[in-house]
Amino acid sequence: MARDIRTLRRFLGGMLLVLLPWQTAMAVAEPLVFGVLAVREEARTEARYRPVLDYLEAAVPGIDFELRVFDVEGIDAALQRNEVDLLLTTPTHYEIVRSENALSSVLATQVSYHRGEAIRSLGGVILVRAGRDDIAGLADLRGKRIASPGDCCLAGYQAPLFEALNAGHDLRGSADFVFLNGHDAVIAAVREGRADAGFVRSGLVEEMVENGELRADAFKVINRQALGPYPYRVSTRLYPEWPLVVLGHVGNETERRIAAALFAMEPTSAGDGGPAGIGFGPPAEYLSVERVTRTLGLPPYEEQDRITWRQVWEQYRIESIILAASAVIILLLGIALLLRHQALRASEERFRRFFQDNDSVLLLVDFRGGVVRDANRAAARFYGWPRAELIGRPLTDIWVDDVGPENTSGIEARDVHTARLRTGETRHVEAHATALKGEEHDEVYFVIVHDVSERIRARNALADERRRLANVIEGTHAGIWEWNIQTGEVVVNERWAEMLGYRLADLAPTTIDTWHRLVHPDDRLKAERVLDACFRGNADYYDVELRMRHHDGDWMWVVSRGRVLEWTEDGEPLRMWGTQQDVTEHKHMEQQLQLAASVFVHAREAIMITDPDARIVDVNAAFAEMTGWNREEVIGRTPAFLRSEKQDDAFYRRLRTRLEKDGYWSGELWNRRRDGTLFAERLTISRVTDADGQPTNYIALASDITAIKAYQRELEHQASHDALTGLPNRVLMADRLRRAMAETRRKGGLLAVAFLDLDGFKSVNDRFGHEMGDKLLIEVSRDFAAQLREVDTLARISGDEFVIVLGALENEAAAKPVIDRLIETAARERRIDGKPVRVSASIGYTFYPQDEPVDDEDLLRQADTAMYAAKESGRNRSCRYRSD
């Protein structure tokens, strides 16, 4: 706009201010000029707004209105001449008007009606001829020719420009603007190709299409905004419709009436084929437009020539900050550099001191040149050269091996080198080299040399120890375990695992739980008790035999020994080491021995163990019980002290022979107790030999069978004697008879066999009872026995029958007196239990030998027959057997 006459305008404005009251007074008479900025031809605009003016004439009595239509240039001139009272113009133009005429304000905002819909916003449209595919978006406008109705226009210039600027394209610099007079000119220019694109206001194209002035597909709109029900295509965001500006010299009351009238106005109808209807509404907020103009720096917000620091700060805030920060950094760096320099000096000094005074052998070495550049006192001492001579000395003088930086750098020197002293002596050393300058071409290295002879010796000794230990472990074939009691970790060797049938890898990771799993539950308690004692310090060593499960599933015995060798600071056990040996075999043997010993101790039989010379090695408790001798008394002696005279020497000789021949003897014999009593013994002696067959021991098992023997005798007696009278029974009698017969045959002489039958015995039984009868028999037997000699036999063979064998008779006559006596004895009067009892005897007898051969049966028969004869002859007598 016309900047150069702005001052003039201001002056004029000031004048207006002064003249205002008079102006107002005059205004009543003169018509109010209603100015309208023309978008299209003036005639069209005139026609459009005529209805509004007509309405106002009618609605506001007392005031005349005059409609004047201006183009862009004309409006400015009219404003300068202050010819306009009410102005309907584009919002951006209003901004300028406002800035030049402080008293102007917005009375109302235009509302246009399109098909009954009220539209209160407008926007810019960027038109491009249809078919121009090279222009699709804002970016494509760069370098193009753009037609515009004027730079004061909102929709036709500032809005699209703002939109492009926001998208990052300042078209003022990059596009070629051509300003034409009016929107129609812009449309024509684009259509005819004189411009690549055109900026127009919203709704124009739609109006022209409706009027038939334009084909619908003639143009395309780029950067279309998505504004929903907004009826027109726009390329920018929306801004409020045109303001109706009232300039300062219209009075308040007039303003109010005009505003009221306008708000009450029904929208004008669209003219035939004409523009949309017009209406007015309350003033809108034009801040958004102001923002646009300000951002673009257009009037009235164009930049001043003077650049203030504030503006620079506003505009280049971030750049300023970076610049300032950079300056500060540079300053700080400068200071840092200075300090570094000082520090460097100090460090050099320090280095010198460290180097010289250090007790380690330090050298500065030039590997490329192969010389010693510098050495400290310790180096001089070590190598034996004075410092001055050491410096500059070739490396080959002091190092035997070919040493270069490749094999001396790093934390661990892998090789040990040999250094040569002045004396010619060599030492094992380790050298650590660090590059001093750090650049490849200047190979000065800082070298520390350590005499490692001692270390090597120690290392070798350690290796020897280790080997020894490993050999011991290997030699003992022991399983080794190490247990960290706090963490539960357990480390075992291969043998430990192998003992249980596993590979070490199978058991990993080994912890105390591994052990728990493998230990027999019954033994665990025992082991834990011992462990507990070790932990408490009550026991020094852990030494336990326990069962562990072999891989195959069997239980095997191991002996586990160990000791807590590391304790924590609180006195808790930390680590324990130990061995484990397979003792399954031993255990079995042990168990067998225990069993044997058990047998030895607990057997009821007396057991005696002797050495091969029959000297007693051990006896058990049963032995002591049986013989009355205790262990201490008999150890070392032979069993001869047990002998009784019941066995002769021959017996013992036979015993020994048998023992030597067969290896064992079994039998019965009579021995003598300590107290002298005899006892019968069932004895078995066995010989024990070793693997070679040599006798190592004799084992004798004996049981006391005295009682048994007595019982045996008792039984025998009972078998051969009559229970009641104790006399021999039939069986014994027969035996005795046969023997007597044999004796008689051998020695000569005679024997007599007599059959005695008690007469009347039965009636005694019947009268006095069996008890009496028994007592009678006993008495009678006794009496009979008293009559007989040693060589005679008296036997009771049944109820009241006796057999008497008279042996060693010289002749037959010798038998008679005995038999008569027997008769007499039997007939004697007796009193038994106070009762008189009387019996008699009938005896039949025969002699042996006889003319004819006879056996014992015959004799008995004969005697029996003779007895019957006696009985029939009257009883109480004897009768000799007659064969007829």
Add this chain to the structure above:
Amino acid sequence: MHRRRFLLYSAISLSPWLGGCGEPEPLRVSYHPWIGYETLSLAGQFGWLPGNVDLERRHSASASLDALREEQADAAALTLDEVARARTQGLDLVVVLVFDVSAGADVVLADPTIRRIADLRGRRIGVETSAVGSLMLDRALEAGGLDRSDVTVIDLPADRHLVAWENRRVDALVNYEPLASRLQQAGMARLADSRDFPDTIFDVLAVRRERLGGARRSLHGLVDAHFRALEHLRISRQDAIYRISEIGGVGPETVRRSLAGVLLPDRVSNLRYLGTESRLVEVGGEFLHRYGGGKQSADWISDEFVRSGERNGA
């Protein structure tokens, strides 16, 4: 060798600043159609959002909550009570911005014969129970001296409310603009709205706590973009209304009416709301308590991001 390494390290350490403002991971923000959240849509349209912010428009608050839970989203636009409820269910969300305070946009509509809230006793009320409607309902019932056991609550998603009223399957409905206007046109009367319970329904931006540290710049940028869009709404209201109309698929009048039912706090107001001992913090605490999360961490409301920011060049 060592110098080179040092240089390399220093280069690496400087790179975040050298490389511009990019934070490596995208910040995924989920929101649903609601007038208070449309500033996000506007900011997206105008390109005011930071480069690594991904906006995702889902169809309901429940969908946004699900997205948070399944870690498909890092932040979401939700009502304060929805955030509180999610917190008690184990989602550690932090409130960093207040979009709007409902003042009329949330309503309780009813059959015109029901004059007072107390008359709702024994009636059927349709409400989307998973969302803000539940809160409105509770407050309204409280105000009328009732509780949920006095009425029959029918869980209805908002898009079924109109049909339910037309078939008279409900006596009252709890929902919000613009649906409320449509239902009023269909004959329902406004029984109560959020103006009766001022400073109760806050629509906020909630961020997963674990993303807070790594997305500071993006969050600042997002908040700045929101306020920029808010200003656009203020000074270019028409433009904004048309745009929101297009995005939301509703007419400008509806948009206008919805705007009328909310208060849109600026930065200063936001600072007040998100500061300690504000009404919002108090209400938030009540919600936590109500939903059973007694001892939640106190610091789930932060005013860090609404503090006048670096308008960073990122």
